[in-house]
Amino acid sequence: MECSIYxxxxxxxxxxxxxxxxxFSQVPQELLDLLGNLELVMAITLSQERRLAQADPLEVMRALEHEGYYLQLPPKNF
Structure with a gap:
């Protein structure tokens, strides 16, 4: 699955x-407003075997299929 990350x-x-x-047609306008300007970081091909820095690739692929986007938040440091 092709994916662009901003x-x-x-x-x-x-x-x-x-x-x-x-x-960005599948991303709610409220979320876009909250995020502000976005900068393209990279375009990748997602697969089960693809390692991502913080996210589970299967979770990202599911979200892309069902929601049209996936938002990765900063890690919680508690």
Whole structure:
């Protein structure tokens, strides 16, 4: 599954994964407003074997299929 990853320039360590580069049509406008300007970080091919820095690739793929996007939040440091 192809995927484009954007970082929020407003919210530190918030990353938005979408299926198609620059196609934010499935992302709620309220979320886009909250994230502010987004910068493309990379485009990747997701698979079960693909290692991601913080997210489970299966969870990301499910979210992309069902929601149209996946939001990766910063890790919780408690």
């Amino acid at each position: 970082k929020s320039l407003k919210k530190t360590d918030n990353y938005l994964f979408i299926k198609d580069e620059d196609d």
